[in-house]
Amino acid sequence: MHSNQAFAEDAGMNIRAKPGPEQESDPFIVFREAFGFIPNFLRAQSALPRVIAAHAKLEEAVCLRDGEISRIHRERILLRIAADRRDNYWVALNTEVLISLGVPEDHIDGLLNDHEQAGLLAPDLALLGFCLKLSRDSSSVGLEDVEALRARGLKDEAIVEAVVLTALAAYRCTLSVALRPEPDVKPRNLWLKKIRGADEALSPTIGADARHKAASRGPYVPAPYLSPITFEHFAIIRKSHGFIPNFFRAQTLRPDLLAAQLEAVGSILLPEDVLTRAQKESILLAVSAANLNSYCVAVHGNLLRGLGFPAEEADQIAVDYRLSNLSKADMALLDFAVKLGTRFAECSPEEAGKLASFGFTQDQLLEGVVVTALNNFANTLQMGLGIEPDFEPPSIFEKNKVNLSHAAATLMPREGVEHLADTSQDADAELVAQAQCGKLEAFEELVRRHTRLMYRALIAILGDAADAQDAMQDTLLSAFKHIGGFQGRAKFSTWLVSIARNAALERLRGRRNMESLDQSETEEDCKFRPRQIAAWQENPEQSHSRTEIRQLVEKGILQLPPKYRVIVMLRDIEQLSTDEVARQLGLSVPAVKTRLLRGRLMLREWLSPHLVAGTKGAAQ
């Protein structure tokens, strides 16, 4: 009935399963019980047991356990999506599962022929239609589709389940295209005739109706509060990612499905024994960008930044990784992943061979496939639930909440384009061009425009006005020396502040007891708790003069350690957005958020004795 070999050697992409682990590990037991055998899609991943465990978790939670949608209807949906994608492996397996659940063959035949005439109840038909729409072009799904399901009597819990189910189908089909597991069962005529003639997988349409989605703000279903203290998976994700992405918060109606996803994500993304975390995040960023998913672009851009990638480099990977500074090998990995993730109908067995020529091992190749599948899972799920971004997407992309615009999409495939940034968005672009040609007046005008920004960056780091003045001189000379190399990948002001920051850091390093801005949070930092608990005056500003308040604030800020001071300065004094601060400092947004709160609380501690109810007086 099935083979221990994952796939015929010449049929797949030469990603070999290791000799089948006949030992019955937990995931295999679950599937032996559910199907009566271990499906080849799991065996095909046997080289990496942790990704099998991740996949099995998803399958078990989404398909096998009791849910809001009946087991039979879940399988019908998966069958119909697989047929829609012309995925013979999954059509065969889903057909067999449906038959084992007692569904007559003629009903399956009807589903494959024309599901609208297959005698489904109205809510079931509506749900199937929704899932197919999401699978075909996730950007076309909007709030009105969710409301139409509610009008049919479907509960929000069932809608979340349907979205996760469709996401799982995307995961499955991405895997089967690359791994080509041998069929577990002998194909039945009833489905073969329906989809044969279109043996090649059919890639979903990307962004065909993004305009429609732009008007439809998410999230589409409510997300009840789930405590990061008691729901241990949230605690884990907070530790590994530095925050809990809206992607997970938006699914709190179904903690069971959420828990399975968080375990799967942990098993696939966090270990670095095969591909590095940066390689995986690059795949997620590049494939999400190719899928026009601005939510995932923003998240993975930030996570890459947290791994030490400069903001401009992460943006470049999103817009066109071929013009980034990645190695040739990593670019080849992204070529493979983007094709697999977005145009898998074009994937051929030779693709894997190309990667092998860059030195990638079979295990690395397999993990690249799995990460790409996970990406398509996430992209589908995010679009289906209309999950709001955690961060602003890169400025080159529209701030539209769910999809990248078509305008951004057209920027992606450009060949030979030297600059990432659309310099027309930078008011300094013309002067920069003149300064790069050696026009001193243009350079002078530029630096005078941004003196305040430079000064605050300098004093924020150095904490001393005289030092800031010296560092300003260094900054100007360095900016002039290097302006020829400014490529417009970031705004000019960002670049100038980065020069100022480096000048200040160089001075800081010359001091004793230097505390690096790059120093990450310690356990103690994270456990910081305020000690001042007395209530403040209603309007502290009224009992102190403006000068007194300013002096208090300046003293308070200057006594903060540099890594907090610089963030409070840029966010609360300079009023930059959190994202802009992160870009300026080359930090991830979650790191900025953590330090910002800590800095604000330390400042509050310092100000409290002066401003609590019943006090009045000048700065000490």
Next chain:
Amino acid sequence: MITCEEFFAEFGDYLEEQVSAEVRQEIELHLSQCRACHVLYDSTRKTVRIVSESNSFELPQDVFHPIIDRVMAKLRTDPS
């Protein structure tokens, strides 16, 4: 109702008005019933307001313009 620890875990995002409606509702219920957290929230919010409106670290123009003038003069005579 959420605990003080849970409140603290969401506090940063709440200050930045970056929590969902459901989380905001939980936090506001907690703040209405927990004096210590309310004091912490109120004083931190006031800290942010005071700092933002303080006009602190205004650029001392009389100091920086001469620096720029000096650097530009140097570049004019020796741009290398």
